[in-house]
Amino acid sequence: MNILFLVESFNINRHSSAIGRSKIIHYLSSAYDSTVLYPDKLNPASPNPRPEWLPQVRAVRFPVSELSGPEKLLKKIPKLRALPTYLTGFSPEFNRLVKDWKKAISQELEKHPYDYIITLGTGMSFAPHFALAELNPGIPWIANIHDPYPAHYYPPPYQKKSDPVYRKQAEKFGRVLEKARHASLPSLRLKEWLSAFYPVLNDKAFVWPHPLPPDEMLALLPYDQNLESPLEPDAFNLLHAGSLLGPRNPEALIRAFARFVDADPERREKARLYIIGKVTKEHRGIEQKYKHPNIHIIVQRYPYRNTLEILKQASTLILLEAAAPVSPFLPGKFADYVYADKPILALTPPTSETARLLGEDYPYRTETDNIKGILEKLEQLWENRKKTPGLRLNRPDLKEYLSGENILRIFEKEVLNRRL
Numbered sequence: 001m002n003i004l005f006l007v008e009s010f011n012i013n014r015h016s017s018a019i020g021r022s023k024i025i026h027y028l029s030s031a032y033d034s035t036v037l038y039p040d041k042l043n044p045a046s047p048n049p050r051p052e053w054l055p056q057v058r059a060v061r062f063p064v065s066e067l068s069g070p071e072k073l074l075k076k077i078p079k080l081r082a083l084p085t086y087l088t089g090f091s092p093e094f095n096r097l098v099k100d101w102k103k104a105i106s107q108e109l110e111k112h113p114y115d116y117i118i119t120l121g122t123g124m125s126f127a128p129h130f131a132l133a134e135l136n137p138g139i140p141w142i143a144n145i146h147d148p149y150p151a152h153y154y155p156p157p158y159q160k161k162s163d164p165v166y167r168k169q170a171e172k173f174g175r176v177l178e179k180a181r182h183a184s185l186p187s188l189r190l191k192e193w194l195s196a197f198y199p200v201l202n203d204k205a206f207v208w209p210h211p212l213p214p215d216e217m218l219a220l221l222p223y224d225q226n227l228e229s230p231l232e233p234d235a236f237n238l239l240h241a242g243s244l245l246g247p248r249n250p251e252a253l254i255r256a257f258a259r260f261v262d263a264d265p266e267r268r269e270k271a272r273l274y275i276i277g278k279v280t281k282e283h284r285g286i287e288q289k290y291k292h293p294n295i296h297i298i299v300q301r302y303p304y305r306n307t308l309e310i311l312k313q314a315s316t317l318i319l320l321e322a323a324a325p326v327s328p329f330l331p332g333k334f335a336d337y338v339y340a341d342k343p344i345l346a347l348t349p350p351t352s353e354t355a356r357l358l359g360e361d362y363p364y365r366t367e368t369d370n371i372k373g374i375l376e377k378l379e380q381l382w383e384n385r386k387k388t389p390g391l392r393l394n395r396p397d398l399k400e401y402l403s404g405e406n407i408l409r410i411f412e413k414e415v416l417n418r419r420l
Contacts, residue, residue, distance in 0.1 A: 003028060004114040006105065006128035007038040008121050010051045012221065013303045016243070016332045017122035017146060020186075020210045022051060023335075024120070024144075026217045027404040028411060029057045037108055039064045039100065053220040062104035067092055089168030094127065101131030109137055116415070117141035119180075124151065126173065133176040142415060143180035144208070145194065147329065149173055153197050155326050157247045174198055182415055184208040187353035189328035206414035210335045212402045213308060221305040230298060231313045236271040236385060238345065238378075239314035241307055242333045246282035247322035249368065250275060253347060254290050256374035260382075261294045267382065268294065276310070277301055311340035315391070316364075316381050318345045319354060323369040327352035338398045343384075343391055345377055357398060 005025055012018045028034060035058040041047045050059055067075070071092045075081050084092050105128075117139050119128040129143050150169040151160035160166065177183055177198050183205040185191045195201040231237045238257070244250065254273070261267045276298045279286055287297040302310065311317060317337045321327045330353045337344050346365040348354040355365060364381060366373030385391045400406060 001115045002033045002035070002113065004108065004112075004117045005034060005036045005057075006101070006117065006119045006132065007036050008125055008127060010036075010038060010049055012049075012051075012053070013301070015122055017120075019213075019304055020146070020332050021120040021122075022054060022217065023211045023213060024118075024208070024407065025051075025054055025057060026214050027211060027407045028118075029054065030404070031408055034058070035060060035108070035112065035114075037062065037104055039097070039104075053217050055220065060104075060108060062100065062107075064100050065096060067096060071096075085165055089165055089172060094125070097127045098131045098134070101128050102135055105131060105135055105137070109139070114139055118144060120144050121146060124149070126176070129176045129180075130172065133179045136179055140181035142182045142184055143176060144184045145190070145205075146186060148190070148194060153194070155193065155328060156324055157322055158245075170197070174200070177201065177204075180204065182206065182418075184414075186210050187328060187330035189326070189351070189353040189356060190330070193326070193328040206410065208407065208410055208414075209402055210330055210332050211404060211407050212335050212339045212399065214404060218305055218308065222303055223305045224303050227302065227306050229310050229313055230274060230276065230296060231310060232272055234270075235315075236267075236382065237274060237314045238272065238316045238318055238381075239274045239276065239311065240318040240320055241274075241302075241311060242277045242331070243301070244275070244277060244279040244283045244286070244320075245322075246280045247324070248320050249323065250283075250286070250320060252323075252369045252371045253318065253320065253374055254292075254295060256371045256378060257295065258292050259371075259375055260378045261292075271382070272296065274298070274314075276307075308336060308340065311336060311342065314340070314342055315385060316343045316345050319348065321348040321352060321354065321368060323367060324349055325351065327354070329353060330357075335402045338393065338395065338402055341392050341394070343381060343393055345374075345381065347374065357401070 007021055009015045009018045012022055025036060037060045039048055040061050040063045088095060119132055121129060126149060132141060148154045150166045152162040152166040177200050183201055185205055185207060186209050188207050191205050191207055257273045261271045271294060273295045278301045279299055287299055319331060327349050334354060343364055346354050346358055347368040358365060364377050366377055
């Protein structure tokens, strides 16, 4: 069987979506003939690399065209530059990218036969989804939906106010889902959340989680030998690794940790909190805002393979989500944390995919803005580590759920053995 993957980004050290897409492709390509079609670059500052870490996959890169002269001229007129977006729901750049996708897909389908197509977007972009829906090639395809779309369908506090542009986007995305044979989502909570806006998902959606990183793929990823781990050897190292988006506010965590270490000389000597990763504008200057000798905030994105090695050196891994009534997301780092097999301090709402997977009895979960609750969990982790040095997450059920074998089983059950 031949599968064609339509992938927006392979910037594995810049985009977390590229990590998740690469892992899915790796596992499916171990069982099926696979081709990836992807754009040459998303922008001049972010070239789209060839996925050398997927040697068993045929990779086809296509060029992205520039705006036409009239389109460039329109962008220079302040009162008119937003007009195309309000008329179509999308910017001229995005519309041109969709056209490029349509051309590239058509050319690829003329040259090679495929049994299935899988569309994999990145961030807030679903360009290959829209392109394939317009082409309607007659080949069954899976629309992978990694996050809510459009922005006004996000849950609070991420949710944007509804406007004509978002409503046009929602209408067009609804048509995408109608034309797709199947829809895959990384979490059950996201499937439940989006089904309220797109009822068609009730019949054709299935849960396909972000999987564990495959060792064979990791061995081929770039690794920076000169980038040393910032973690202190033999310390009680608590680590949050990953981007800090605006609603992911670490203030309660930082305040709770400061109280935790300041209450005891041994903790001051041995406990460290590390927050490593890029930050959005809401958290700009965070490394200057919170000054404490035991707290280290490093505003830098480490290469993915380096990050996995650092995760294994931590005592506890922190998963930080927004303080909210519900969080339907499955953070990409969840699978990496399970892979590292270290206890997870889960700062997440009770109604979240993270809480669902960890289970009601999981001992180290509390809300993101609950300083008292976080302090209690820190004390609990501290005492348990003293009793059991080398404390582990020890969740074989989660490793099985996120395994490559389960990724293939889900594909066979929900796609190959299911006819809509």
